[in-house]
Amino acid sequence: MKILAVDDDVLIHGVLRTVLAGAGYDDVSFAASANEARMLVGAVSAPYDAYLLDIQMPGDDGIALCRWLRKEAGCRAEPIIMITSMSAKTFLDGAFQAGATDYVTKPFDVTELATRIRQADRQSQANRRIRDDAIRLRALKAALEDMRRVDLTASVALDDVDGALEPLALENYLLRLGRGDLAGTSLIAFRLPGITRLHARLAATAYRDLLADAAESILAALQGSGALLAHAGAGAFVTVLPRGFEADLDEVAALASQVLDDLGLIDDTGLPIAAPFVVAGAHHCGMMTSGRDAVGVLHALSARARVDSLEPAEPVHQDGARQRFGLVRPFARR
Amino acid sequence: MSAVLKTTIDRLKPRFIVNLTEWQASFRALRPELSGDADLPPLLHELRFATHRMAGLAGTLGFRALGRLAQQAEAQLVPLTDATAPARPLPPAVLASLDALMREMDRVVADASPARTGR
Structure with missing residues (x-):
């Protein structure tokens, strides 16, 4: 799982790097501000699978960054875990309104942090499966459409129609x-x-x-x-x-x-x-x-x-006369 | 705690102490101004930012008392920094909270000094 962690405190980067590595996640990038995070997100070819965002940072805070990720960076379903101190829990409502999926509190409880990351990983994998399935489904639909395409003048077998x-x-x-x-x-x-x-x-x-x-x-x-x-x-x-x-x-x-x-x-x-x-x-x-x-x-x-x-649409019976077929033998049987 | 995490934390502690020393100096300079007639909002914002960072890091690195006191001080400062014009004089509880934090900062810095650690 490819993670972007954003915190203005580089000492926190060190703690997060070790905790995440201990939980089996080595592909982690760090940013010290929302602006740096935006640049990283814009520069990568493969998108991040999960985000860890500190709420309180100088400049744009983590909530603004979360909103940007959801609305402008196309991160519709990736897990976003907010990092907040115990005393700043009041900010969480705004974070969830901005699209956050979870939060962890500082000081970090290492076990809890690892658990939340693993949950995010499961969510990320599920999202990836859904995304891959949707891509496969679209490809199958396109292939099916191609197979079913017929020329305008070709007759079409109507197998499901009785008669x-x-x-x-x-x-x-x-x-x-x-x-x-x-x-x-x-x-x-x-x-x-x-x-x-x-x-x-x-x-x-x-x-x-x-x-x-x-x-x-x-x-x-x-x-x-x-x-x-x-x-x-x-x-x-x-x-x-x-x-x-x-x-x-x-x-x-x-x-x-x-x-x-x-x-x-x-x-x-x-x-x-x-x-x-x-x-x-x-x-x-x-x-x-x-x-x-x-x-x-x-x-x-x-x-x-x-x-x-x-030809362009034109009624067959231009004079409006009714065309009636009288039977020689009404309801003649074979 | 895993051995790797303990090693990382031990490696980060000296850097935290460096930061703490800077905050200690800053708090010492700012503290008298809180009772004077200085422009309060910028001072309070600086203190809030420092207590916030301290609260986040100290507990994680094992300085539990410092982290708890930083949290308490931050909680006292939040309503003052959110207000357009903080009341003067500052409530005694705010000053008491900052003083308690400064005492703990002094203690942690003293404990970590080379004379005490033998470095």
């Missing part, structure tokens, strides 16, 4: 269906118009969380339809509704937007994330639609939603 598949799995699902099975199936694409800004603004984890929340919001708005969903990149989501769907899609988008808004999402700086959905396109499979046709439509919808997402 969410990878795009390829959604295609395979469509390919497995026969013509008759696909009849009545609806394909709908949604997009988040502000995704480019959000991708740039959010950390990787927050971006993934946003996509997962967005997917859940869409699926919640489509509740009861048996919808399957995939993220197609760039804030575009494609859904497959095997039982068809008969509803106003603008209302579905508005409902999904409301669900997402109700989550109260905020970014790393505490600012709210506003991400209203827009319907990018929809298709209703007829009796003659094959699985390959459906995959082609899915690709087209995905591409359109991605391109539109990367």
Whole structure:
């Protein structure tokens, strides 16, 4: 443990040096005034682990020095032990208000002094562990963020969302269906118009969380339809509704937007994330639609939603007309 | 007390005695002025500073009685130095405390003199 002891009496330095060495602490620097201590603190590359400060010194006293260490020198948690004579104990309140952690009295009780130093050492070690853990944690978080970072146009697997598949799995699902099975199936694409800004603004984890929340919001708005969903990149989501769907899609988008808004999402700086959905396109499979046709439509919808997402926000239904999908066979079953 | 600490303290004692001798001379010069019409605040601050240092060191180096008397004198001087204008004459207890300390300083210096220690 690296210690700085400050006392205007050099004879005290001698006593402290011996007591500290006897307790196993040899790395001790001495200053005879607050100004000298400030210079030492400013000059060292590795900070001191603990401080011993005499309260009553000519010039700035130990309390002023303690306050300076806490507020200006960045010594937030290092132990600061005040040295005071028995008759000056009234100064201790001010010392603790200035950030002192302990005190010893002069004349020194050698055993007590050694005990206090060892306590300070334990505190210093605990502080160092906390500091090191925090550094490691920050590095791990940064590494994790790097690992989780995805390109704006890349699709993101939403493993934690029920009903969410990878795009390829959604295609395979469509390919497995026969013509008759696909009849009545609806394909709908949604997009988040502000995704480019959000991708740039959010950390990787927050971006993934946003996509997962967005997917859940869409699926919640489509509740009861048996919808399957995939993220197609760039804030575009494609859904497959095997039982068809008969509803106003603008209302579905508005409902999904409301669900997402109700989550109260905020970014790393505490600012709210506003991400209203827009319907990018929809298709209703007829009796003659094959699985390959459906995959082609899915690709087209995905591409359109991605391109539109990367453009400035603009409503799809510019004339305000409602887009309604009447089903050939309501709730057709495969 | 460890042997190393005892050695350190024994080594520091002569230096303390040198300091004590200087304080002794200073106290002897200042003491008559405390009862006269000298400007009191600077005198009291000087005495307080000396008693403070003496109180901190004397006990640690084994001069327990001196340390205790220095503490008592410092405690008497603190309210006087904190006051903007100390009352005249100084309270008898303050003077008595300083006189007792000076007697102990004389005794310690005499005990440590070469004639007594054989050095």
